[in-house]
Amino acid sequence: MIHHVIRASFIKIDLLKVIWGGLFLVGYVTQPEAQAEDASTWVKKGEAALAAAKRLTPNNKPAKNVILFVGDGMGISTITAARIFQGQSKGMDGESNQLSFEKLPYVALSKTYSANQQTADSAPTMTAMVTGVKTNDGILSLNQSILSDEEDNAKVQAAKLITILELAERSGLSTGIVSTARITHATPAATYSHTSNRDWEDNHQVPIGSQVKDIAAQLIDNFAEKHSGNGLEVALGGGRTNFLPNTLTDPEYPEMKGRRTDGRNLVEEFKQKFNAHYVWNSTQFNAVDAKKTQRLLGLFEPSHMQYEHDRSKDVAGEPSLTEMTEKAIDILAQNKKGYFLMVEAGRIDHAHHAGNAYRALSDAVALSDAVKRTLEKIDLDNTLVIVTADHSHTFTIAGYPVRGNPILGKVVNPGSADFAKASDGKPYTTVSYSNGLGFHEHHSETEAPIVPRSGRVQDLTAIDTTNPNYHQEATVPLKSETHGAEDVAIFAGGPKAHLIQGAQEQSYIFYVMKEALGF
Template sequence: MKQLTLTIASCLALTLTACSDDNDNTKQTDTKVPHPEDIKGVNIWFDSGKAEIIAAKTTMSNNEKGAAKNVILFVGDGMGISTVTAARILQGQNQGKLGEENLLSFETMPFAGLSKTYNTDYQTPDSAGTMTAMITGVKTRKGLVSIPSSVPRGNCAQSKDKHLTSALVLAEQSGMATGVISTARLTHATPAATYANSADRDWENDAELTEEAKTNGCKDIASQLIDFPYGDGIEVALGGGRRNFLPKTVTDQEGDQGKREDGKDLTAKWLSQYENAAYVWSKVGFDAIKPETTDHLLGLFEDSHMAYEADRANDKGGEPSLAEMTDKAIDILKKDKDGFFLVVEAGRIDHGHHAGNAARALHDTIALSDAVKVALEKTNEKDTLIIATADHSHVMTIGGYATRGNPILGLVKENDKQGNPKTTASLDNNGQPYTTLGYMNGKGYHVKGDDTRQIGRQDLTDIDVTHLDYHQEALIPLKSETHASEDVGIYASGPSASLLTGTNEQNVIFHVMNHAANLKERVTAR
C-alpha cells in the first residue's frame, strides 16, 4: 500500500507520465503527457484516482484486539491541516518538483481522520489538555498534565488522589519497553503528559513549584521522569530541557545554568539507578551510543528547547535530528520481546508558528515526516500501530490565487487570462504585493512608518519573504501568535488504524492504542 501510494504521487510530478491499471496492477509508461487532462485515454487524474481505489480495496483492516506488539505515537505540536499542506508543498519544491503533488511520509499511510481538539474549559486548546486527552483517554482543562478537569489548575492538594493513567504508564506496567522523544523540553506539556501528573504544566522543576504545591508534596515534572515508578522505568528519554535536571549551582557543558533548588543532579541519578544506562548531551555522545549495549538512554541536548531543524547545525554541542533520535530509540526499544510504546513529538512546529515564522515551522514539520519515514521503514505494519497527529492547530492560512508551483513561502503570482504564470507579483487594492502564507494574529502586524495610528501593510516589494527569518504578516497585533480551534488530522497504519477514520474526539486516540495493544488487560494479566 505504501509503495503504491508513492507511485501514484510520482505520477503527479512535474514531468507527468501516463498511469493506467492493467489487471488491477498500477504501472507507469514512458509516455510524456504535458496536459493529461485534455488527452483522451491517458488522463493522469482519472487513472491515478482509479489506482487509489484499487489500493484501498487491497488494504486489510486488522482491528483485532491486542494485535499490535508495538505502538508509536507521533505528535506534531501545532501541526494543523494548513501546516501539513504548506510543508508538503515546501518539501516537494525543495526536491525540485512543483510541490503540490508531493506527500509527506505520514500522508502515505492508509487511514486518516480528524481530531476535535478543544479542552473542557477552552474552545481553543493548549498542549497540556490536548496531550492528556490523547495519552490518557480523558479530556481535561487547559494547563493540567494528566489530571482530570475536576481539579483547578495549580491546586496540588486536590490533584493528589486524581492522577490519570497514561498509555505509556500502562505499557511499562505491562512489560513493554517505553520511550519519549521531543524537540521541546522533555518537561514541556506534551511529553510530560506521557509520564507525569501535574496540576500545572509550569511545574517543570522544583524551583517552579508554588508554596502550596511544596507543602502538599507535589513533585516537579523533571523529578517524575527520573523517579518514574512503573515497570523497570522509561528506557529512552531524548529531548531538551537540561536546566530542569541540574542544580542552579551547576553550569552545563554549553555554558548554561541549572535551575533546580534542591541541589539534585537528576542526570547522575539516572545513571546510578539503572544498569547499562547512559546520559548524553551532544551529537557526538549520541552517535557513540550502541543500542545493543544500552538499556536506558537519557539525552538532554539543550538547556531549554532543542534547536529548530533549520538551525540545528549551528548548535554548540550538536544535536541529533528527530529522525536520528527515532531511529536509535527504536533500536533500543525493539530488544524487548514484549514490544514497545514510543511517543515522538516535533515540539518546535508550535514555536515557529507562535513567532509568526512559517519557514521554521514548516522545516520542523518536514523533520517530523522524516522521523515517521524511519519508523515506517524499521517496523512491520502487521504488528506495529503508527499514529501521526497534532495536538492543536495554529492560525496560519494559505491564500491568494498563486499559480501552480509558486514558491509556498513566496509572494503570490497568478496566471494570466491564457492560463500562463505571470512574472510579476499580484497586488492588493492598495497596489502592494502579498504572500501566500499569513497569520490571523501575531508579531507580523505592521504599521505605516513610525506612526502607529497609520495602520497599513508593509511594502514587500524589496523584501525576501522566502528568507528563513521572515515573519509573515498578521492581521491582529499580538506578542505571540495563537493556537487555532479547528480539527487536526490523524494519519495511521497498522493494527486498528482504521478505527481512527472519520471525525473523532481527541481522547479516542488513547482508546484505539489501548485496544490495539491490549494495554489494560496485559497489565491485569501480569
C-alpha cells in the same frame, strides 16, 4: 518577467533574481518536465487510488508495539504547506507531493477543544490522547476536577489519570519519549507526569509549601513503586537545566547553570537508578551502540533543541529527530514483549508562535523524515503507527497563486507576469497568520524581542519572503501567535489502524492504542 507553466505533472522550480520596474525582486520560473498533465493524468491517479483502497484489509491482530508521532501545532494548513514546501525544496511539484505519513492508509479528524476552552493548549490535548480523558488547559494527566495551579497534593493524587505509557510500563513493555522540545514540556510530560500546572518543570517553579512534585522529578520518582513499572528506557530531547542543580555549570554553555534549588542532580539519579547511559551532544549520541544499551537519557540543550534549520550551527552538535527516533526504536525493540514510543516534533509550534513559517514548515518536514525512516525500520504488521497533532495554529494559505508558485513567496495569479496586488496596491504572500508578531523582514531568535505589528506595515515588492528569518504578516498584533481551534488530522497504519476513522474526540486516540496493545 516571471513566467509560469502549469501543464506539467512534475514541475522543476528554479530560484532566480529578477529585474522588474527598476526594483530587484525575487521570483520563480517553473519549467515543465517531460511528462505533461492532461485529463488522463487525473483518471489514472483516481483509478490507482481506488484500486489501492479496495486492496486494504483491516489488520485485527494485536499490536506488539505502538509509536505515537505528534507534530505540535501541526494543523491541516501546516501539513498542506509543508507538503508543498518539501516538494518545491526538492525541485518537484509541491502540490502533488506527499509527506511520508500522508501515505498511511487510514485518516480521521480529531476534535481538539479542552474541557474548559474552545481553543486548547498542548497540556489538555496531549492528556486527552494519552489518557482518554479531556481536561482543563494547563493540566497534565489529571481530570477536570482540578483547576490550574492546585497546590494540594492530596487533591492532585486523587485526580490522576493513568497514561498509555504507564499502562505499557505496568505491562512489562519498554517505553520511550523523543522530543525536540524540553522533555519536561507539556506534550512529552503528559505521558509520565501528573500536575496542575504544566510550567512546574523543575522544583523552583513549584510554589513553596506545595508537595506537588515538579515534572522533571516525576520522570524518576513516578516509577519508584514495583507496580508502576521499571521506568522509561529512552528519554531524548532538550531541558537539561530542569534536571541539574543551580550549583552546576551547563556543559555546553559555561555562562548557564542548572535551575534546581533542591540540590538534586536528576541526571545522576536517572543514571544510577536505571543503570542508564547519558549523552548531551551528537558525538556522544553517535557513539551509543543501541544493541548494547538498555537505557538512554539524552539532554541536548538547556531548554528546547534547535530548529531543524539551525541544528547544524549548534555548539556541541545535536542529533536530528530522525536520528533520535531511529536510536530509540533500536533500544526499545530489544524487549520481546514490545514497546510504546512517543515522538514529538515540538518546535513546529514554537515557530508558528513566532510567526515564522519557514521554520515551522522545516520542522514539519523533519517529522515527515522521521516517520519515513520509522516505516522503513518497523513492521506495520505488528506495530501501530499514529501521526497526529495536538492542536492547530492561526496559519493560513490564501490568495489564488498559480500552480508551482513558491509556498512562502508572494502571490502570482495564473496567466500573470506580475505579483497580485491587494487593495492597497501592494503584493501579498500566500501564507500569513490571523494574529501574532506580524511582519518583520529578517529576525532570528538571538536578536532582541520583536515589537508586534499588525497589518500591511511595509511594501513587500522588493522583500524576499522566502528567507528563513522572514516573519509573515498578521492581522491582530500579539506578542505570540495563538493556537487555532479547528480539527486536526490523524493518520494511522498497522494493527487496529482501521479504527482511526470519522471525526472523533481527541481522547479517542487513547482507546485505539489501548485496544491495539490489548490492555
